[in-house]
Amino acid sequence: MIYTCTLNTAIDMFIEMEDFLPDKVNRSIYDEFQPNGKGVNISIILNKLGTPSTALGYIAGFSGHYIQDELKKMGINTDFTEVDGVTRINGFVKSNQGEYKIVNSGPEITDIKIDELLNKIAGFTKEDVLFVSGSLPKGVEPSILVAIAKHAADIGFRLILDISHPILSELVHYQPYLIKPNDEELQNLFPEDNLDSEQAIIHAARKLLDKGCQNILVSMGGQGAYFVNKESTLYCPAPKGEVVNTACAGDTTLATFYITLQTNTAEAALKKAVAAGSSTAFRSGLTDFEDVEDLMKDLNVKTLTV
Numbered sequence: 001m002i003y004t005c006t007l008n009t010a011i012d013m014f015i016e017m018e019d020f021l022p023d024k025v026n027r028s029i030y031d032e033f034q035p036n037g038k039g040v041n042i043s044i045i046l047n048k049l050g051t052p053s054t055a056l057g058y059i060a061g062f063s064g065h066y067i068q069d070e071l072k073k074m075g076i077n078t079d080f081t082e083v084d085g086v087t088r089i090n091g092f093v094k095s096n097q098g099e100y101k102i103v104n105s106g107p108e109i110t111d112i113k114i115d116e117l118l119n120k121i122a123g124f125t126k127e128d129v130l131f132v133s134g135s136l137p138k139g140v141e142p143s144i145l146v147a148i149a150k151h152a153a154d155i156g157f158r159l160i161l162d163i164s165h166p167i168l169s170e171l172v173h174y175q176p177y178l179i180k181p182n183d184e185e186l187q188n189l190f191p192e193d194n195l196d197s198e199q200a201i202i203h204a205a206r207k208l209l210d211k212g213c214q215n216i217l218v219s220m221g222g223q224g225a226y227f228v229n230k231e232s233t234l235y236c237p238a239p240k241g242e243v244v245n246t247a248c249a250g251d252t253t254l255a256t257f258y259i260t261l262q263t264n265t266a267e268a269a270l271k272k273a274v275a276a277g278s279s280t281a282f283r284s285g286l287t288d289f290e291d292v293e294d295l296m297k298d299l300n301v302k303t304l305t306v
Contacts, residue, residue: 002046002129005121006039006057007144008106008137009067009080011089012247014284020095034285035067036090038133038162041251043076044286045276049259054079056120058137060107061086081117083107092245108138118147126156129177131258133162133251142167149174162254164188172213179208180217180254199306201226202233217257217270219250219277226304227257227270233304234266236274239295241282248286253277267301275299 016030035044043055054077059067064087068078085107093100121130132148142165149171152159158177161168168179169189187195190204205216205228218226224237257273264272275295279287 001127002051002053002131003121003124004039004043004046004053004055004057004131004133005117005148006037006055006134007109007132007140008135009035009037009040009057009059009064009087010104010106011063011066011087012036012092013089014092014094016094018096020093020097020100026095032284033066035070036248037067038251039131040067040071041248041286042131042133042255043071044074045252045255046259047074047076048286048289049256051259052077056080056117058083058107058109058113058117059087060084063087063089079120081113081120083109083113092247106137109140111139114140114144118144118151121148121151122155124151124155124157128155128157129160129258130157131160131162131254133254135163136165145171149176152176160254160258162250169211172208172211175212175214178215178217178254178258179213180219180250182219182221182250183223186218198226198235198304202228202304202306217254217273219253221246221249222281225253225270225274225277227266229266232266233306234270234301235304236270236299236301238274239278239298241278241295243281245284246281249277249281252280252287267303271296271299271301 012034014032015028017026017028020026043053046053056079059080060083071078088104088106091102153174160178161176162180164185186204195201208216215229222238227234253273256276257269260269260272275292276287279292
């Protein structure tokens, strides 16, 4: 079974208006609500690719139930841990004055609820896969990520990490199956290095391999992505297009890459993943994959020898 874990779930509210002015009643011309959180996005993408998963993490109040209900409508299994409070609602406003992003902190998680989630993960088997993605909510220390990594190492299930917290540098010792830092997050892992070249990026990724990580996918936004493991070093540029929303592109890239890799070469997985991530970036929501084949046509994956 594939599981996704979103410690800090959210509803994303997208609003478009002509003008967004102070001291005025600003009326929208478009609005959309989406269940969100990086692990939630991964479950949705996996579902679009025909792969079932179970979404774990924390939800609270009416907004948390909205996320759970929306996922169930899509046919996605959930096993969320309910906590007191209200799951955060984030606002994204687009107007003639610019774009505004309002991100809230969400409910506080108690030690009892932390243990409840960890006990679920402790019951996994070596055949399971766990994606852990996103930020930490209030009340949750990065030690929860260490505990999850220890469970993965002890039980033998595949752990896939997409987190921005600097504790990632410690988690690689537990030999996660795959990590997906973006270029900024990779730089933060190696503050003493200047990762301003392809050679430097590859060198940093190989350092993570030496520390124990099995596979590394480095997302570079509009510049594409690198994939590095002990057998391959690959690069795929991103297709050209008008970027609408980059918030969920990395989640799309990661989910698509992992699933495609299970039945295809790393080259094929990287190509499809970059195209799918770009497809998401070119629209307000997650890709429907209808344009992914066309986006792949002009992409050439390069094998690097640096």
